[in-house]
Amino acid sequence: MNEQHGNEGRSLSVWQEEGRPVCILAIETSCDETSVAIVRDGKEILSNVVSSQVETHQRFGGVVPEVASRKHVESITWIIEEAFDQAGVAPAELSAVAVTHGPGLVGSLLVGLVAAKALASALELPLIGVHHIAGHIYANQLVHELEYPFVSLVVSGGHTELVYVESEGRFHIIGQTRDDAAGEAYDKVARALKLPYPGGPHIDRLAHEASEAVTLPRAWLEPDSYDFSFSGLKSAVLAVLNQAGMKGIAFEPAAVARGFQDSVVDVLVEKALRAVQAYGAKQLLLAGGVAANKGLRERLGSRCAEAGVPLLAPPLSLCTDNAAMIAAAAFLKYRRGQFAPFDLKAEPLLKLEAWSV
Incomplete structure (x- = not known):
């Protein structure tokens, strides 16, 4: 990404000289949530308005990109207005967009980009482009003090990664999924169990209700690998269901859900702990929509306590896509005067390491 350093709109030095708090308005429209937030000094959330499209996409069993884009267009203006109202901040008090x-x-990305560029241009403010996963990681900054270096386990519908963060905003992906993301696997298994979309919360609930678990494989891959693979596990679940159907055996959905979740969580937790120890990390951060999963949070919490590793996780409201996390990550760029040009493009495959400050 091409960046301009301190020369787009009012410069960073001007705001520092005025001694004003840094208020960043952030816009998040990467998938099916339309969100706008205003955050002060990278930590204090003044407003964080989120409009979910879950009900719209439920009948399709997943996100339909064209529908998501249209819903963003319909929502973005009133959500920006609502963010200003809730924050009690005037446009003139903003430092950046x-x-x-x-x-x-x-x-979806284009809708947010157009809105952000229009706002930044009209208010003569610097524009900051943010990587979505950097936002998920730095959602933790809104509620915790971060210590470097740390390892972050990012688990969402589209991403499953282990990220080593050696210093502020310096990312190195040390492990990632080779096929399905964990959240994607949850949705596919939920569909096979005839559970509503999104499937993750329903599988998590059933897993906690189960008295027993169907035995399913763990994909550890190579002994020294931090990568993940969930496609084979999904296939194993489908095989269990198909065999039960052919034999006329009634299966217990809760037992399947628990077996699936146990398999996913075991691999995520053990690889994350191994990465923390191998890289000498001071903290383990949990990030992404699947970070709201109760089973994952409980297992990770107990294993980190056993290993003496500090575990940081955002509250549930900051796990799923929201604009406050985007503002938190943007603050890293703001402090360095790393502003984006107004020809900033939507990059659906943007690499995390390329975004490092």
């Missing part, structure tokens, strides 16, 4: 420009659905 931030926006997710990747990765994500290109049509």
